[in-house]
Amino acid sequence: MNYLEINSSKNIILAVTGGIAAYKSAILVRRLKDYGFHVRVVMTQGAQAFITPLTFQALSGNSVHTALLDSDAEAGMGHIELARWADLVLVAPASCNTIARCAHGLADDLLSTLYLATKAPVWIAPAMNQQMWAAKSTQRNLSILKADGVHIITPDSGAQACGDVGLGRMPEPEVIAEQVHAYFQQTQNTTSLGMLAGKRVAITAGPTREAIDPVRYISNQSTGKMGFALAEACYAAGAEVTLIAGPVCLSTPYGVKRKNVVSAADMLAQSMDALETGCDIFIATAAVADYRVDDIATQKIKKIGDTLDLELVKNPDIVATIAEQAQRPFMVGFAAETQHLEDYANGKLVNKKLDMIACNDVSRKDIGFASDDNAMVVFFAKKYAMPARTLEKAPKLEIAHALVESIAQALQTQA
Structure with missing residues (x-):
């Protein structure tokens, strides 16, 4: 059974609140339906000032719910019928006002009443001005919702409609839809379900930034997607x-x-902390800078000549450091290479005392950095007596599930 058939039994209520990000919710309906979900839309009065119910009716194929007291909906008890129907309630965008109302248990409109009446998991995707996001009262309300079991989708950072720049942008619809799909896969995935049950996993991801002065740094093109x-x-x-x-x-x-x-240095410190608090598997996907500036300028360096000399010193090797610890976890490394993939990967596997390494060719333009797809060859330490495994080009989440299977298989050989 494919995921479209599985998801077709799942019902999602998408609640849209007032904010310019409401336009993304129309796309989100389409993306959720692409994954096979049934979608019904609830709109607040504020949401209707930005986008019409007719738009969501056309996209979802279902009537849009806007009123708490609707005589046509289950004898006026539409909020109860919706609450029972939902397998997930997704509020996107979630305005600052809606977050406050849900946190404090108000129930004077359809959405706030639905929130109290449903037994389904509730997710919210906040979208607001960066200063409103940072406000103490907003963060306090979010803490209340988290304590109540609500899943908060962290907003993105960037330019906002008001002209400000900072945290508060609603993530792209494709990202949210993929997270919803992955959530349901947690209990539906027939291949990797339970393979790492009870295991504590630490994963490093993305680039590091090594400061030159207060405004400049050395980094790389890693996006962290893998x-x-x-x-x-x-x-x-x-x-x-x-x-x-x-x-x-x-x-x-x-x-x-x-x-x-x-x-x-920050990444190493957090990695060591993860090891100390308990780590069974350590997966190092991060593209860590090999070198850092020896003497970081305290003030912005002025342009005073045609050249600038920087003294670089070697950064600590996070993977090797973790692998050398007495309480060593199962070590998974990554090698992003442009040539001689197998030789470099096997050399790193041995030199850094890894259990497994996944290698990809970043010279290819269709995979790797910034791409949604990847292709890898996986090698194992000799003690596992496992042959190399080739993972053909596929979405990174699919590649990730295949890597989880490889990790689980290697662990089973040592059981």
Whole structure:
């Protein structure tokens, strides 16, 4: 049975609140339906000022719900019927006002009453001005919702409609729809379900930034997509996942604990902390800078000549450092190469004392950095007596599930 057949039994209520990001919700309906979900839309009065109910009716194929007291809906008890129908309630965008109302248990419109009446999981995707997002009252309300079991989809950072720049942008519809799909896969996936049950997994992802002065840094083109896909796949396989993320613009996968870092030193510190608190599997997908500036300028360096000399010193090798610890977890490394893939990958596998390494050719334009797809060759340490495994080009989440299977198989040989 494919995922379209599985998802066709799942019902999602998409609740749209007032905000310019409401236009993304129309696309989100389409993306959710592409995954096979049944979608009904609930709109607040504020949402209707930005986009019409007719738009959502046409896209979802269902009537749109806007009123709490609707005599045509289940004898005026439409909110109860909706609450029972839903397998997931997704509020996207979630305005600052809606977040506050749900946090404090108000029930004077359809959405707030639905929130209280449903037993289904509730997800919210906040979208608001960056200062409203940062406000203490907003963060306090979000903490209340988190404590109540609501899943918060972290907003993106970037330019906003008001002209400000910062956190508060609703993630792209494709990203949210993929997270919803992955959530249902957690209990539906027939290949990786339970493969890592009870395991504690730490994953590094994205680039690091090594400061030159207060405004400049050395970095690379890693987007973190592969690491985030692996975090999603490991959680779906039953693991407790800590994602140590460099500076990337990606939403945290459902159920994953995220720790944000900037430099290689920051990433190493968080990796060691994960090891100390308990780690069975360490997956190093991050593209860590090999070198850092020896003497970081305290003030912006002025342009005073045709050349600029920087003294670089070697960064700590995070993978090798973790692999040398007494309580060593199962070590998974990644090798992004442009030539001699097999030789370099096997050399790294041995030199860094890894259990498994996944290697990809980043010289290809259709996979790797910034791409949604990847292709890899996986090698295992000799003690596992496992042949290399080739993973043909596929979406990164699909590649991630295949890597989880490989990890689980290697662990079973040592059981």
